[in-house]
Amino acid sequence: MTAKLQALILAAGKGTRMKSELPKVVHPILGKPMVAYVIEAVKAVGCDKVTLIIGYKSELVRNMLTGADVSFVEQPQQMGTGHAVQCFAKEIATMPEHLLVVCGDTPLISTSTLRQMIEMHNSQKPAITMMTLNMENPGNYGRILRKDGKVFAIREARDCSAEELKVKEVNLAVYLFEGQFLKDNIFKLTASNQQKEYYLTDLVELAVQKGLPVVSCIEKDESSTLGINSRQHLADVSAILQQQILDQLMSDGVTITSPQNTFIGPDVNIAPDTVIHPGTMISGRCSIGRDCVVGPNTHISDSTIGNGCNLEACIIKGASITDNSNIEPFSLVEG
The missing domain is CATH 2.160.10.10 (Hexapeptide repeat proteins)
Known part of the structure; x- marks a missing residue:
């Protein structure tokens, strides 16, 4: 699959809770932009082309990633994750056979789980493979809804019923799409939700309606899923990455x-x-x-x-x- 696998990194947001004029994804962690860690991760698992969706201060993002060997697609208005992928679909000549979609603010993303996800997608050949996590306190994460053990929907927390909010399995916003399915359905998304945004998660229900399989790869390490939305998160993730570096060096002598x-x-x-x-x-x-x-x-x-x-x-x-x-x-x- 490697030669036919591409990655799309969602990196258009400002990150208002960072209280900064700097785009969120280029805030430095241990001296380099947080999104650089995500770029390295998707390249490590075999993505032969990496594209970033950019929006807020896009020229600054481009400049700070000079030499990163990535492409860029503009999302002038941030109208949801589904809209971001629509912008990508409009810009490219041909949809890749398989598209890995990840967020640019998750620098701890696990390459081992991504590899497992790719292997699962390759062997089971679903329309969508997604990464999920069982959390004791799911908070504002989108919930994974199942029927008879099979995924049939992802519901954003703000759109969940009281019963759905009790679900512990959550969506980590990491998806691997079969390209033809994505091409046929990405523009069928609608903004009929409280936020009036185009949710990429709605593709799960579209796949289920068509009788196409959707599978999940469950992440075991909650720390690897940490996204950055504040200066406190930035410090927490920096500390984890620093400890990983020091531990590896000490293990190496x-x-x-x-x-x-x-x-x-x-x-x-x-x-x-x-x-x-x-x-x-x-x-x-x-x-x-x-x-x-x-x-x-x-x-x-x-x-x-x-x-x-x-x-x-x-x-x-x-x-x-x-x-x-x-x-x-x-x-x-x-x-």
Whole structure:
């Protein structure tokens, strides 16, 4: 399926609860736009083309993703997720055989669950495969409605009856569509709901009405589903991603003496037997060799550090440090 699989990332919103003029999807997490993590995830599972739906301050989004190897489609008015996919359908010459639709504000999205979802879609060949989660407190998530065990609808929380609100299985807004079904039905969506928006979720009922199968892939890790709608969410997700990075480095043989006082970005490589002391910040694209001692209170950005180096209380910017170098405290080294 890989050569016929494309991804569409919904990234048009402003994110009013962020209280910012910056489009939500380009708010930085550990030094890079949150949507960059989503782009990396869909590429990792085999999407050979990635398109972003953009709207609010679209030129800024384009500029901040220069070099990301993605395409863009404009959604001038944000009239719902279904409308976003309609904008995509109008712009493209041919609908892909399979289209993965995800949100741009979910940087923790699980590549393992996406792969499982793709495998399920490939083997069962439904019209729609979607990702769901069982939550004890579903809140404002859309509910998955089933009859005899089979999905027959997704109901937005604001449109649910009191009985439907008791459902624990929720929609995570991650969909894999069979392309022909999407092409035939995306413009059949209507805005007959409280929000007067075009809901992508209504395609589930359209598929069921036509007797076409709809299947769900259940996510087990609730943290991977976290979307970002506020500065608090941004901080929560940043902390999770930072801990994942530190845990992986320590598993790979790097000593980090005070993880809670260390910042290491997502594009940093550190060889085993290197020691990182508190107050160290390593950001941008960096490579650090074996048997180094870094810190305390050292800042390194976009640099290459050789093997056996000692860097204490210094700043390294865009530099290349040779093996066995000793950088004195309070030094500034720039490339």
